[in-house]
Amino acid sequence: xxxxxxxxxxxxxxxxxxxxxxxxxxxxxxxxxxxxxxxxxxxxxxxxxxxxxxxxxxxxxxxxxxxxxxxxxxxxxxxxxxxxxxxxxxxxxxxxxxxxxxxxxxxxxxxxxxxxxxxxxxxxxxxxxxxxxxxxxxxxxxxxxxxxxxxxxxxxxxxxxxxxxxxxxxxxxxxxxxxxxxxxxxxxxxxxxxxxxxxxxxxxxxxxxxxxxxxxxxxxxxxxxxxxxxxxxxxxxxxxxxxxxxxxxxxxxxxxxxxxxxxxxxxxxxxxxxxxxxxxxxxxxxxxxxxxxxxxxxxxxxxxxxxxxxxxxxxxxxxxxxxxxxxxxxxxxxxxxxxxxxxxxxxxxxxxxxxxxxxxxxxxxxxxxx
Ligand code: ATP
Numbered sequence: 001x002x003x004x005x006x007x008x009x010x011x012x013x014x015x016x017x018x019x020x021x022x023x024x025x026x027x028x029x030x031x032x033x034x035x036x037x038x039x040x041x042x043x044x045x046x047x048x049x050x051x052x053x054x055x056x057x058x059x060x061x062x063x064x065x066x067x068x069x070x071x072x073x074x075x076x077x078x079x080x081x082x083x084x085x086x087x088x089x090x091x092x093x094x095x096x097x098x099x100x101x102x103x104x105x106x107x108x109x110x111x112x113x114x115x116x117x118x119x120x121x122x123x124x125x126x127x128x129x130x131x132x133x134x135x136x137x138x139x140x141x142x143x144x145x146x147x148x149x150x151x152x153x154x155x156x157x158x159x160x161x162x163x164x165x166x167x168x169x170x171x172x173x174x175x176x177x178x179x180x181x182x183x184x185x186x187x188x189x190x191x192x193x194x195x196x197x198x199x200x201x202x203x204x205x206x207x208x209x210x211x212x213x214x215x216x217x218x219x220x221x222x223x224x225x226x227x228x229x230x231x232x233x234x235x236x237x238x239x240x241x242x243x244x245x246x247x248x249x250x251x252x253x254x255x256x257x258x259x260x261x262x263x264x265x266x267x268x269x270x271x272x273x274x275x276x277x278x279x280x281x282x283x284x285x286x287x288x289x290x291x292x293x294x295x296x297x298x299x300x301x302x303x304x305x306x307x308x309x310x311x312x313x314x315x316x317x318x319x320x321x322x323x324x325x326x327x328x329x330x331x332x333x334x335x336x337x338x339x340x341x342x343x344x345x346x347x348x349x350x351x352x353x354x355x356x357x358x359x360x361x362x363x364x365x366x367x368x369x370x
Contacts, residue, residue: 002036003036003037004212012037012163013033013035013058013069013195013197014071015068016068016070017031017067018031018064019065020065026219028054029219030067031067031219031220031221033214033224038195038211039195039196040196041197041211041214042197042205042209042213044200044201044206045217047201050220052167055165055199057069059086060081061081071086085161085162085163086163086164087164088156088166093148094152095140095148096140099139100137101138101143102123102136105127109123112159127154129192130154131150145173146181149169149172153185162194162195164195164196164197165197166196170182170205182205182208198210212225212226212227222235222236222239231244235368236370240287240289240368244291245291246291247290248287248288249265250265250267251272254282256279257273261274261280269309270309272288272307273307274307274367275362275363276367286369287368288365288366289367289368290364291364294360295335295337295359296337296359297327297337297356297357299355299356301357306360307360307361308359309357311328311355311358313350313353314327314352316351318341324336325339
């Protein structure tokens, strides 16, 4: 049972209407946000959306122009960085080149004037945690990028912060190592239980690692939710479009039938029926969104009760595990359909210029009004 699903649970971190201006430019715009103990919370957004600024305000490297930040119910808005129960791991890792791995980790603990045996014990424990015990006497230049990343993580965890801030933690690693390290990082976080707040522009990384994601745009938080919420139930066109691929149609509500919304879309030959909880008045302009993997592509007419369209295959992107078909409708509008590439069988493969049908279930489309 996750505390962030309980509206009564006290959050560990709370942003209250936090804004940050640089001159007359607003980098962060009235952000209110709660993060709970034990979360891996990702701030996700395009370059320049304000995610790093938000993280730096939590660290204490920037002061909000307006609003307040609380940790454990205590207002830390004006508390200096070193007095916050927060530690930051930078993308560059910022290891001291002349110190050994062990020395790098012990350094911060010595500054905190911890007893020698505590320092030795903690250094060993965090190095074991990130499986770098064997490398204690190496210097940073004798390590691979992935190993340096682990040392930086160990160093940040050694201080036993309540909150660890990670700014594009895997940004310096190549794709393969990045993917392997994502799950490793989740695993380590699970064992130590420290709350992670992470900044990333990589949606796959955010989806893989996070308990919840805050999608940012132009200084504001657009939506907060679990990876599944954000992908399956985006609340706005922006989020639908930003996360994953989406087919979007501009449409108008025509009415309702059998408890389903009927919408008319000029680009499609037939009205669509969509499962939609909230009633909407006829004539309301809406956007209809369907993910490519929810669209079946067939040579035969789709079954009764499905939404459907017909068109011609105009492009095929073969990606190995899946293929993405672009189908052009009579209106000129294109729909993307994703198909898993299974073993080659006798079935006839679809190819360019084939006439096809597209079908999707009323439960698999979403109506967006924002
Ligand atoms: P990226 O992924 O590129 O790091 P970001 O979402 O983290 O982007 P921020 O670094 O938070 O974005 O910056 C948000 C905006 O605020 C940007 O337009 C940036 O130029 C501006 N900005 C950030 N710091 C300062 C500063 N010290 N002075 C002036 N403008 C700043």
